[in-house]
Amino acid sequence: MTLLIDAFNLIYKFDDLEDLMYAGHLARARQGLLEKLIASNALRKKPLEFIVFVDGKKMPGSEVRSDREGPIPVHYSHDLSADYLIRSYIEKSGRPRDFLVISSDKKIREHARASRCKSQASEDFAREIQNLLKTKEGEGAEKQETLSADEIAYWARLFGKK
Numbered sequence: 798m799t800l801l802i803d804a805f806n807l808i809y810k811f812d813d814l815e816d817l818m819y820a821g822h823l824a825r826a827r828q829g830l831l832e833k834l835i836a837s838n839a840l841r842k843k844p845l846e847f848i849v850f851v852d853g854k855k856m857p858g859s860e861v862r863s864d865r866e867g868p869i870p871v872h873y874s875h876d877l878s879a880d881y882l883i884r885s886y887i888e889k890s891g892r893p894r895d896f897l898v899i900s901s902d903k904k905i906r907e908h909a910r911a912s913r914c915k916s917q918a919s920e921d922f923a924r925e926i927q928n929l930l931k932t933k934e935g936e937g938a939e940k941q942e943t944l945s946a947d948e949i950a951y952w953a954r955l956f957g958k959k
Contacts, residue, residue, distance in 0.1 A: 801883050803900035803919065804830060804851040804871075810901075810923035827851060831866045837929040848872070848886070850879040880905050887912045 808814045808830050817826035831849065838844045849871045855861045864871050874882050883905055887893050898909035901919040909916040 798915075799846045799848060799896050800922075801886060801896050801898045801914075802834075802847055802849045803879050803883060803898075803902060803905060804849050805879065806900050806902060807919045807923060810919050811927075824856065827871075828866070831869055831871070833926055833930070834869060835867055837926040840929045840932070850874065850882045850886075852879045884908050887914055 804827060805818075808818060808826050811830070811833065814826045814829045814833075817823075817829065834847050834849075838847070847869045849866075849869055851871060851873050853873065854875055855864060855871075855873050859873075862873055862875065864873070872879075872882055872886075880900075880902060883898060883900070887896060887898075887909065890896065893912045893914045896909070896914040898905060898914050898916040899919055899922045900906060900909075900916070906916040906918075
C-alpha cells in the first residue's frame with residue numbers, strides 16, 4: 798500500500814513541527830515530518846511506501862517540482878495546491894485501490910473514496926506515528942542498565958589510580 802500524504806496537513810498534527818511552522822521554519826518542519834515518517838517506518842513489521850505532496854515550492858525561487866528525501870518521493874505544488882497534485886496523481890494512476898490518502902481535508906478524502914482509494918485522517922495517522930516512536934523510546938529506556946553505588950565506587954577506584 799502506498800500512502801499519499803498531504804504534508805502541511807500532517808505537519809500541523811505534531812506539536813514540535815507546528816511550532817516550527819509558526820516560527821517560519823517551513824523547510825525544517827518539512828524535514829522533521831520526513832524524519833518522523835522514515836523513523837516510524839523502520840519500526841513497522843511491514844514498511845509502507847510514502848509519497849509526500851507539499852504546498853508551494855521547496856525553497857523560495859526553487860523550480861524543483863519533484864525530489865527525493867531518502868526513500869520518500871516529495872512533490873511540490875508551486876502555484877497549485879497539494880490537494881490538486883494528490884487528485885491528479887490518483888486520477889493518473891492505474892491502481893487507485895493501492896493508495897491510502899492521509900489528509901483531514903474533507904474534499905480530498907471524498908475524492909479518494911470516490912476514486913476507490915482508502916483514506917485516513919491526518920490526526921489518526923499522526924497518533925499512529927507518535928505511538929510507534931514512543932514505543933521505541935520506551936524500549937530503549939528499558940534496555941538501559943544503571944550501575945549500583947558499589948559498582949560506581951569500584952570503577953571510580955579503578956580508573957582513579959594512575
